[in-house]
Amino acid sequence: MRYALNKIFHGLLLVLGVTLISFILMVWFGPDQTYSLVGKNATAEQIAEVRHELGYDRSFALRYAGYLKQLFTLDLGSSHSSGEPVNSILARTIPVTLALMVPGFVLGNLLGIALGLLSVQQKGRWTDRLITGFSVSSMSISFLVIIILMQVILSTPYGLNLFPVRGWQVNDPGSYLKYVAVPTLSLIFITLGYNTRFYRAVFAEEAGRDHIRTARAYGASTATILWKHVLKNSLVPIITRFMFSIPLIVVSGSLLIESYFGIPGIGKVTFDAITSGDQPVLKAVVGLTAIAFVLIQVLTDFLYKLVDPRIG
Amino acid sequence: MNKPVLSVRQLSVTHRLSGRVVNVLDQVSFDLHQGEILALVGQSGSGKTKTAESILGLLPPDRWDISAQAIELNGSDLAALPESGLRKIRGRSISMIFQEPLTALDPVFTVGNQLCSVFTRHRGQRRREAQTSAQAALGRVGFPDPGHVMRRYPHQLSGGMRQRVMIAMAMACRPSILIADEPTTALDVTTQAQVLDQLVQLGQKDGVSLLLITHDLGIVAQYCDRALVMLDGKIVEQASVEELFANPRHVYTKALLNSAAGAKPK
Known part of the structure; x- marks a missing residue:
């Protein structure tokens, strides 16, 4: 039993580490979607609004927490290209x-x-x-x-x-x-x-x-x-x-x-x-x-x- | 002296490895008599273990060539037997105890499982029956609670206990011959004496002839009747233990005795 708890605890640490790395590489330094969404000739307000919707203006910790929350609640959003929910794709x-x-x-x-x-x-x-x-x-x-x-x-x-x-x-x-x-x-x-x-x-x-x-x-x-x-x-x-x-x-x-x-x-x-x-x-x-x-x-x-x- | 139980004639073994051929044993001949304790003495690499392994046909044929005029066990020639015939001899008529009790038993099966398989294989016993026999065998080597030992894995036992398990396994089918290959080298000194005493007592009780491979002349002096001295794959001298100690003939035997000052026959 102690062995099992120990393993699960280490497993959780590992999940945090791996997701942190994938978050940094893919989301924090990932591609900026703003300009493909706002279209041509967007005003500064429109850009700011889209960035806010995408959550780009939030802090690192908040965005990482959001990512973790998505993963653990399996609330994964929708595909940008087809609009289909990620859950249904999976x-x-x-x-x-x-x-x-x-x-x-x-x-x-x-x-x-x-x-x-x-x-x-x-x-x-x-x-x-x-x-x-x-x-x-x-x-x-x-x-x-x-x-x-x-x-x-x-x-x-x-x-x-x-x-x-x-x-x-x-x-x-x-x-x-x-x-x-x-x-x-x-x-x-x-x-x-x-x-x-x-x-x-x-x-x-x-x-x-x-x-x-x-x-x-x-x-x-x-x-x-x-x-x-x-x-x-x-x-x-x-x-x-x-x-x-x-x-x-x-x-x-x-x-x-x-x-x-x-x-x-x-x-x-x-x-x-x-x-x-x-x-x-x-x-x-x-x-x-x-x-x-x-x-x-x-x-x-x-x-x-x-x-x-x-x-x- | 009574007639030999095991009679080895002109046993030669060569080892092939990437084109090189090495003579490991060269025309080894000797007799082992009923109830006798015969020592096979020599330094590391002299061919003591290979002698034992080739008698049982344990050397893999892809690397080793064995030739012998005869290896007679109670009158039948082991050298002429096919693998299937040898399997019936191994562990039943001739059993062997190895040097390293830690690695000689399979780590992922219980002691009971490994001991029972000898009874099911050679005695045709069923599981239940084999378990009773195995418990009795462990009792004979002095385990006060055989049922407990049966459920243990080898790594849960001490070196001396593991070697006693090996003795129980070796004696399981009341063999004619027991080959003990440096059975106590890996044990501490007090355990050594216990294990050897047990081995010799059980052997005498069952009328087993013992081939004791060792480099320890103290053990030879204390326990053995006769001794073979081996050097570079040849038997260079064989004599009764008393004569060997009193009057060694070969230069190598003299050197060996000089290096073990204090060893005296019983």
């Missing part, structure tokens, strides 16, 4: 992004774990070399090449022409599978090399520990050693990698996939907000990402305690 796009990214993210990690285990089991033999060679080459191929190749092979008349190239007209499980297939495959191939190499390194290190020798000296099979001893001892780095990839994959990873497949998710919205300087949207995305990071960190700490009795 409610519309976040589920799309999750539906789009979760299958590829989970499968990519599970496949990486499986290949890493297989590689360590076959250490030094040709299977291991094949897997290692595959991961290095997959890491060296640009994600652009992978996405375009996938689209050409699976979605065009030049290839199999099985799936739509772009878009997201999802209204039932069948259409979901149709639209999610190619992005998922692309995401798996983009991340698989990195995942496999990471997990192989973790498993190889754990497989060399003294207690693995003990398990073997007491007759444990290779399967028991890998699935019981190596895997459970590797859970801390696995959880770390998995959990901390979540915010990245939701925002920046989906930015990539969404823009190439024309899918209206949070990544696309963020990208458009950056290019058009749509501050309410940006503030919401950055602030909420920071909060998500902190929540995930607290959750990760709890998971550590669950899997490793030495922590805590």
Whole structure:
């Protein structure tokens, strides 16, 4: 209990720090919207009025407090470019992004774990070399090449022409599978090399520990050693990698996939907000990402305690 | 003397690493007799641990080449056994205790879990039954409250306790042979004596032959019947402990004895 309170207190401090930095960079030193709103030939009074409406004339502390209040009450204002409330934009796009990214993210990690285990089991033999060679080459191929190749092979008349190239007209499980297939495959191939190499390194290190020798000296099979001893001892780095990839994959990873497949998710919205300087949207995305990071960190700490009795 | 339980003939081991081949063991031959305590003595890097590991087939084949004319355990040849056959021997007919009791047990499983798996694996026992057996095994090595120890994780026990857990695990299946690889080097002096006494007493009770790997000639003098002296992967001298101390033949044995003034056979 004291541990939990302690974690939450530290989490809150972290949220304050991160939001302060994002506030300073984005809002305090951010673009001035006044002149795009007042139009040409505005009088000094009109300018002052708009600046007052935007809150530019208030002090630093007040504006930061206002930003925090917006974040914690989820009262995020409306988009400058479309006028749609930010809440409704987020409610519309976040589920799309999750539906789009979760299958590829989970499968990519599970496949990486499986290949890493297989590689360590076959250490030094040709299977291991094949897997290692595959991961290095997959890491060296640009994600652009992978996405375009996938689209050409699976979605065009030049290839199999099985799936739509772009878009997201999802209204039932069948259409979901149709639209999610190619992005998922692309995401798996983009991340698989990195995942496999990471997990192989973790498993190889754990497989060399003294207690693995003990398990073997007491007759444990290779399967028991890998699935019981190596895997459970590797859970801390696995959880770390998995959990901390979540915010990245939701925002920046989906930015990539969404823009190439024309899918209206949070990544696309963020990208458009950056290019058009749509501050309410940006503030919401950055602030909420920071909060998500902190929540995930607290959750990760709890998971550590669950899997490793030495922590805590 | 009665017939050997373990008979190692011409055991050679080479290590391959990035194109370089190193001879780690060179034609090692020795016998271990029923109920005997045999010391394997030598400095660090002389090949004592590798001898034990290659008898059990624990060296990973991608880096290590093992060749032997024969490694006979009660008449059957371990060198000819496939991995699956060796697995049935490990921890059942031959068990091993390691030098570092902190790292030798898996940190993320309880002592009970690790001890029970030996019973489920080799005795075909079910969970409940294995737990009863494991408690009995811990009781035998002198834990007053085995149920409590079963629920502990290795890091929650002291070095001496961990090593006693290892002894319980090693004795779990009443093996013919117990290989103890520097079992007390990582422990403090008072604990050393307790752990060794326990090991030897239990071994005698169960009729286990003990191969005790050590560099401590005091331990050899106090506990062992015979000794093998190892240098650079070869056995350079083997004799009964009394004879070794009274009349060392090899130059290296003499040097070793000189460096351990005060050690005398029992």
